Amino acid sequence: MGYFKVPISGHNRDDEGSKLGMWLFLFTEILLFGGLFLVYAIYRFQYFEEFRIIAEHMDITLGAANTVILITSSLTVALSITAMKKDQDNIAVLLLFVTIALALGFMVNKFFEWNEHIHHGLVMGADVFNNLQHGEGMFLFLYYFMTGLHGLHVVVGAIILAVVIAKIINGKITKDNFSLHENGGLYWHLVDLIWIYLFPLFYLLH
Amino acid sequence: MDNHAIDSHLNFYETKRGLFSWIFTLDHKRIALLYLYSISLFFLVGVALGFLMRLELFSPGGQVMDPRTYNQVFTFHGVIMIFLVIIPSIPAVFGNFFLPIMIGTDDVALPRLNLFSWWLYIFGALMALGTLMFGNGPADTGWTFYAPYSVTSDTNVSMLLLAAFILGFSSILTGLNFIVTIHRLRAPQMPWFRMPLFAWGLYATAWIQLLATPIVGITLLMVVMERTFGIGLFDPSLGGDPILYQHLFWIYSHPVVYVMILPAMGIVSEVIPTSAQRTIFGYKAIALSSMAIAFLGYFVWGHHMFTSGMSDQARVVFSFITFLVAIPTAIKVFNWIATLYKGSIYITPNLLWSTAFIFNFLIGGLTGLINGALAADVHVHDTTYIVAHFHYTMFGGTIFVFLGALHYWFPKIWGRMYNQKLAYWALGLTFVGFNILYGAMLTVGVKGMPRRYYDYLPQFEFLNKVATVGSWILIIGILLMIYNLIRSARKGEIAPRNPWNGVTLEWQVPSPPPLHNFDRPFILSEKGPYDFSLLEKINEVEQKPLDH
Numbered sequence: 001m002g003y004f005k006v007p008i009s010g011h012n013r014d015d016e017g018s019k020l021g022m023w024l025f026l027f028t029e030i031l032l033f034g035g036l037f038l039v040y041a042i043y044r045f046q047y048f049e050e051f052r053i054i055a056e057h058m059d060i061t062l063g064a065a066n067t068v069i070l071i072t073s074s075l076t077v078a079l080s081i082t083a084m085k086k087d088q089d090n091i092a093v094l095l096l097f098v099t100i101a102l103a104l105g106f107m108v109n110k111f112f113e114w115n116e117h118i119h120h121g122l123v124m125g126a127d128v129f130n131n132l133q134h135g136e137g138m139f140l141f142l143y144y145f146m147t148g149l150h151g152l153h154v155v156v157g158a159i160i161l162a163v164v165i166a167k168i169i170n171g172k173i174t175k176d177n178f179s180l181h182e183n184g185g186l187y188w189h190l191v192d193l194i195w196i197y198l199f200p201l202f203y204l205l206h
Numbered sequence: 207m208d209n210h211a212i213d214s215h216l217n218f219y220e221t222k223r224g225l226f227s228w229i230f231t232l233d234h235k236r237i238a239l240l241y242l243y244s245i246s247l248f249f250l251v252g253v254a255l256g257f258l259m260r261l262e263l264f265s266p267g268g269q270v271m272d273p274r275t276y277n278q279v280f281t282f283h284g285v286i287m288i289f290l291v292i293i294p295s296i297p298a299v300f301g302n303f304f305l306p307i308m309i310g311t312d313d314v315a316l317p318r319l320n321l322f323s324w325w326l327y328i329f330g331a332l333m334a335l336g337t338l339m340f341g342n343g344p345a346d347t348g349w350t351f352y353a354p355y356s357v358t359s360d361t362n363v364s365m366l367l368l369a370a371f372i373l374g375f376s377s378i379l380t381g382l383n384f385i386v387t388i389h390r391l392r393a394p395q396m397p398w399f400r401m402p403l404f405a406w407g408l409y410a411t412a413w414i415q416l417l418a419t420p421i422v423g424i425t426l427l428m429v430v431m432e433r434t435f436g437i438g439l440f441d442p443s444l445g446g447d448p449i450l451y452q453h454l455f456w457i458y459s460h461p462v463v464y465v466m467i468l469p470a471m472g473i474v475s476e477v478i479p480t481s482a483q484r485t486i487f488g489y490k491a492i493a494l495s496s497m498a499i500a501f502l503g504y505f506v507w508g509h510h511m512f513t514s515g516m517s518d519q520a521r522v523v524f525s526f527i528t529f530l531v532a533i534p535t536a537i538k539v540f541n542w543i544a545t546l547y548k549g550s551i552y553i554t555p556n557l558l559w560s561t562a563f564i565f566n567f568l569i570g571g572l573t574g575l576i577n578g579a580l581a582a583d584v585h586v587h588d589t590t591y592i593v594a595h596f597h598y599t600m601f602g603g604t605i606f607v608f609l610g611a612l613h614y615w616f617p618k619i620w621g622r623m624y625n626q627k628l629a630y631w632a633l634g635l636t637f638v639g640f641n642i643l644y645g646a647m648l649t650v651g652v653k654g655m656p657r658r659y660y661d662y663l664p665q666f667e668f669l670n671k672v673a674t675v676g677s678w679i680l681i682i683g684i685l686l687m688i689y690n691l692i693r694s695a696r697k698g699e700i701a702p703r704n705p706w707n708g709v710t711l712e713w714q715v716p717s718p719p720p721l722h723n724f725d726r727p728f729i730l731s732e733k734g735p736y737d738f739s740l741l742e743k744i745n746e747v748e749q750k751p752l753d754h
Contacts, residue, residue, distance in 0.1 A: 004726050010234075010306060010313030010387070017315045017390040024382045028420045035424035035454060039439070042450060086564075114290050124435040134438060134445040141437040 012169065015179040022183040026190050029153075033194055036146050040201060043142070047135025052134040055206050057122060058143075062113050063203035066106050073102035076190040077161070077185045085092050087175040089168055096165050099188065103158040110151055114144075150194055157191045160184045216716040217621065232317035233721060238303035238617070240324050241294060246688075248290040248331065249605075255283040260643070260677040263670050265570030266662055273660040277346035278361065281657060284349025285366060289373045290331055292600055294464065295608050297415075298327070298380055301408045303619065305384060307712045308402045310393030310730070312722040315386040320377055326376035333369035337362040344720060348658060350459070353440030353451040358431050364433050367426040374419045374426075377465075380413030384408050393711075395730045402710045402735040403492055406489065407472020410496035414461045414468075414503065422458030425451070449515050456507035464503040466600055467567075468496050470607035471538055474560045477614050478542050480708040482549025483559035485736040488541040495534035502531050512583045521580055528578035535571055539564060554706065555629035559610025562637050566602025570595060591651025594644040596634035602640055609636070612691060617701030621718040624694035632690055642676030703748050710735055714744055 044051050080095035121128030122140055129137060164184045167173045173181050218235050228236055259279055262269045271279065302320065308314055314320050337344040341362030347355050356363050388409050392401065401409075417692055429451070438444030440451040471492075479486045486492065508516060508524030516524075542564060551557070573595040576582045584594065616624050650669035655662055662670065702715040712719075714728045729744055731737030 004724050006310060006312050006722070006724050008311055008391050010311050010315055010317065014315060014390055017386050020389060021316055021319070021382055021386045024385060024416055028378050028382075028416055031417060031420035032424050035421045035428075038454070039428070039450070041448075095538075110443055124437060137437060138439075141431075141435065141439075145431060 018179050018183060022186050029190055040063045041140050043138050047138060050133045050135025051139045052206055059113055060203050062109050063199055064073045065134055066109050067199045069102050069106050070192045070195050073099045074189055077188045081182055081185050084178045084181055093168050096161050100158050100161055103154055106154055146198055150198060153191045157188045160187055214722060218721045219718060221721045232321055234302050234306050234314050234320060234720055237324055241298040242658050245291055245295055248286050252283055252286040252291055254611055255279050256381045257681055260674040264674045266664055266667060274346060276660045279342045281345050281348055285334060288349055289370050292604050293377055294327060297408055297411055300611050301384060304712050305387050305405060305408055307723050308405055308710055309396060309713060310711055310728055312393040314383050316383050321382055323376045323379040326372055330369045330372035330376060334366060337365045341365060351429060353448040354442055356429055357441040364430045367430050371423050371426050374423045377415050378419045381412035381613050381721045384412040399490060400734050403475035404472035406493040406496050407469045409502040411465050411468045414465050414500050418458045418461040425454040452511050452514060460507040461503040464499055466604045468499060469603045472525055473607050473611045474542060474563055477556050477560045478545050479736040480706050482546050482551050484549045487544035488727050489734055491537050495537045498529060498534040499708060502527060504564050506531060509578055512580055513587050518730060525578055525580050532575060555626060555633055556610055556614040559606055561614060563603060563606045566598050566606060570598030570603055588656055589651035590647045590655050590657045593657045594647035594651060617705045618712055618717045620695040621701050622694055622698035623689050623701050624698055628690040632683050632687035635679055639676050639679030639683055643673050643680055646673035646676060704745055707741055709738055709744060
């Protein structure tokens with residue numbers, strides 16, 4: 001019945017390791033969007049005027065409101081991690097709920113924004129869209145593709161944070177074991193970060 | 207709870223039983239075998255499709271299928287062999303099985319992620335197979351999915367693209383897992399430059415998987431979007447730019463050929479010191495040349511596009527950097543040969559698979575330099591010469607090492623020895639058949655036969671017949687090998703711990719290993735992973751069971 005325990009086991013809890021894994025994953029996410037940013041740059045260069053004209057249709061107010069919402073939600077996530085470190089579970093959970101509420105707010109804004117565009121026929125397949133210049137259509141296509149993919153990340157991030165809430169309530173995430181909480185927060189910051197670049201590219205550059 | 211309190215007299219097959227203990231396992235060895243069995247299955251499908259293509263090309267004109275089917279067959283052959291076989295092959299099978307053992311730990315850093323990536327692989331594979339049933343037949347675009355045809359083809363391209371996207375995701379997660387494992391779980395006495403070279407190969411590979419795959423993922427999604435919305439990203443008839451697609455595709459797909467070859471080079475760097483019974487020549491040079499190849503690999507994608515429209519400056523730069531890749535590659539080859547030189551070589555099928563690899567890869571590498579030269583590339587691009595060059599590196603290179611590694615680690619994985627005589631025959635047939643098949647394709651390509659053609663001119667007939675006959679010999683060799691390995695895994699002699707007298711850590715654990723890999727403290731040398739003065743001490747273990 002002999003057994004031997006290796007000095008460094010893969011079955012030990014390794015918070016540093018899981019955080020390293022999360023950071024590497026975030027790199028891949030940035031590269032995933034990187035391909036789209038590259039295509040955006042190329043077509044912006046090619047259709048400079050058309051991108052400028054169609055961008056006038058973007059609703060800067062809603063976009064700015066969403067930017068504020070996401071930056072605030074990053075703050076609440078960071079605060080909830082600090083609260084967790086100080087063993088204040090209730091505040092951590094509350095702040096996470098606030099984050100998810102902000103995420104919902106973001107998606108609702110997005111819904112109204114897209115709805116407005118679709119209503120005006122600025123969507124693939126609509127007659128108005130088909131009469132646009134090629135560069136204008138490309139702008140709108142990239143707008144839907146990139147903000148859509150980003151919106152998907154918002155939803156996934158919110159689901160991750162909901163799982164974190166459940167685990168805090170079940171006592172699985174505690175003051176001494178909160179790497180999932182921290183990694184969820186890291187992912188959420190990435191969602192925020194990508195939006196910080198999407199906002200000027202689609203709303204501010206005229 | 208101390209989950210190490212498991213009797214290490216039981217090997218990892220015996221600790222748990224039943225289907226669910228396999229498909230939901232977190233044990234890196236079982237996940238490796240899940241990958242092995244699924245990859246082998248798809249390999250055989252890919253071989254069968256290749257066989258059909260060669261049969262079609264036996265004579266000019268239609269033989270066994272119509273042109274559209276032929277296009278679908280070579281597309282499916284490519285997708286299966288690239289995305290379902292070669293990319294995951296060595297990292298997911300041998301990396302999973304041996305990386306934790308070789309660096310002295312009991313599992314990968316993120317075991318659940320490891321299982322998840324196998325499930326993603328299966329899901330992606332089922333989606334790829336699904337294109338056979340759903341939509342308007344499987345894709346006929348070639349595995350590169352070049353626009354504009356991939357945008358306009360009426361076959362089920364979108365589903366195949368999504369499958370490739372998911373498979374890419376699976377590959378990213380495996381790479382991520384290995385990076386974390388190598389950073390966090392190396393044994394305390396094992397600094398970076400005492401890691402076995404296979405671990406170095408996997409490390410370089412993992413970075414490429416991580417940093418290149420997302421780009422192709424998003425590119426393939428863009429093609430799906432283009433097919434759905436017809437927006438003119440890549441389709442020139444809608445104002446798009448097909449060259450842009452090629453750039454985005456090769457930004458990933460060139461680095462990924464190093465995903466396919468670097469782990470293979472790592473395995474050769476294991477087999478050769480063990481067979482020569484001496485330390486590897488130029489350990490640091492081999493380790494760092496893996497990183498150098500990984501790094502340079504990012505900056506050469508343009509050499510796939512010399513004839514498709516790029517500025518002369520760009521072509522010259524890409525050509526120059528392509529030549530630079532040959533330097534770290536040659537460093538490895540020279541070091542392997544220098545290791546064998548004056549070593550006390552034990553000739554085994556393992557060693558011969560590795561030397562067959564060196565032979566094939568020399569041809570593959572040198573023909574690559576011809577493609578890399580601008581003037582020569584204009585002549586040979588889009589001919590079967592390119593197909594043969596690619597198969598010399600990927601089949602003659604990676605798959606040969608994969609099969610060699612199956613022999614090298616066979617006793618460790620299944621705890622039994624294989625039949626050496628049959629193994630020599632299988633290797634000989636495979637090697638001869640392979641070289642006839644692709645040697646003929648190289649030649650007929652230089653004479654001007656285009657690739658991916660269903661029909662050809664009469665003057666190419668002789669060499670095409672030779673190639674087809676070569677494919678038969680090759681397939682007989684592969685089938686013989688599979689027969690030998692399956693039979694030996696069930697009925698072979700019981701294997702000792704260290705049948706080949708290796709000194710890396712996997713030879714210090716029982717065959718097959720127990721669930722947590724090690725049953726006693728392992729021996730590591732301060733002189734690096736290939737210190738054969740330790741051999742006697744390592745082999746003493748066999749006779750002395752550890753008492754508690």
